[in-house]
Amino acid sequence: MQPLLVLEDLSVTVGERLVLRDINLVINPGETHVLFGPNGSGKTTLLGTIMGFSRYRVVKGRILFRGEDITSLPVDQRAAKGIGLAFQRPPSLRGVLLRDLVRRLKQDGVALERMAEELKLTEFLDREVNYGFSGGELKRSELLQLLAQNPSLVMLDEPESGVDVENMALIGKVVNYLLEKEPAPWDPRSLREVRRGRTKGGLIITHTGYILNYVEADVGHVLFQGKLCCSGNPRELFSCIQKVGYTECIRCMNLNGGCFCV
Numbered sequence: 001m002q003p004l005l006v007l008e009d010l011s012v013t014v015g016e017r018l019v020l021r022d023i024n025l026v027i028n029p030g031e032t033h034v035l036f037g038p039n040g041s042g043k044t045t046l047l048g049t050i051m052g053f054s055r056y057r058v059v060k061g062r063i064l065f066r067g068e069d070i071t072s073l074p075v076d077q078r079a080a081k082g083i084g085l086a087f088q089r090p091p092s093l094r095g096v097l098l099r100d101l102v103r104r105l106k107q108d109g110v111a112l113e114r115m116a117e118e119l120k121l122t123e124f125l126d127r128e129v130n131y132g133f134s135g136g137e138l139k140r141s142e143l144l145q146l147l148a149q150n151p152s153l154v155m156l157d158e159p160e161s162g163v164d165v166e167n168m169a170l171i172g173k174v175v176n177y178l179l180e181k182e183p184a185p186w187d188p189r190s191l192r193e194v195r196r197g198r199t200k201g202g203l204i205i206t207h208t209g210y211i212l213n214y215v216e217a218d219v220g221h222v223l224f225q226g227k228l229c230c231s232g233n234p235r236e237l238f239s240c241i242q243k244v245g246y247t248e249c250i251r252c253m254n255l256n257g258g259c260f261c262v
């Protein structure tokens with residue numbers, strides 16, 4: 001099986017600073033990976049680099065998407081190939097209506113009204129993208145854009161930040177549609193058909209771990225000071241981090257040549 005995404009010895013600078021160092025990561029079709037790490041460890045940089053934002057400069061290594069080297073491709077071409085990202089702090093777009101943006105992104109015939117209704121965003125379709133939206137509305141707006149784009153690699157930067165409990169359940173449900181873990185209401189396929197044909201991959205940043213209550217993840221990683229230090233079962237890794245903190249988690253990993261907590 002060809003991996004969906006491969007990061008090979010990836011090092012990245014932002015401005016003058018080396019933020020990511022020698023990152024190696026493989027995401028296979030159907031896998032959901034979760035990224036933990038303290039503030040400033042480089043998580044957003046990693047997602048932005050995969051998406052191809054120009055402020056992140058790859059100084060070593062490469063990014064392969066479905067076997068193709070996309071390291072030098074611009075962001076629009078990566079999006080067209082099936083890479084999608086929901087921002088941690090989405091920008092607002094003055095003068096652009098959410099309806100018009102989503103229409104441009106949409107690749108199939110599903111009515112965008114149906115998607116907006118699912119995300120409780122019907123009355124937001126005729127507002128400027130993200131302008132004046134609350135924290136939770138911003139996150140739902142990002143997911144609407146991803147539903148419309150329907151990417152093969154779904155990257156989410158802290159999907160739970162600023163979201164209340166009820167909306168968290170909604171966000172979890174929609175992430176499961178995006179990752180083909182459940183059929184969306186507008187998908188004619190059965191649950192079994194959706195799961196059997198599942199090829200999408202996910203890479204999700206979380207601080208709180210709430211998303212793990214709604215979305216089944218396969219692998220968790222800890223990014224610490226720009227390096228991927230530790231990988232394992234996401235729930236076990238998260239409870240270890242909660243118990244002993246990041247520094248101890250990494251120290252134990254270095255001492256033992258592996259994380260014995262997981």
Ligand SMILES: Nc1ncnc2c1ncn2[C@@H]1O[C@H](COP(=O)(O)OP(=O)(O)OP(=O)(O)O)[C@@H](O)[C@H]1O
Nearest residue numbers: 014015016017019038039040041042043044045046
């Ligand atoms: N232009 C820049 N010049 C130098 N350092 C920068 C620049 N832009 C970002 N950084 C630094 O890169 C580091 C990684 O930032 P990043 O946003 O990727 O971290 P993060 O792990 O996502 O953090 P958080 O959990 O707080 O969102 C931070 O220390 C940040 O200050």
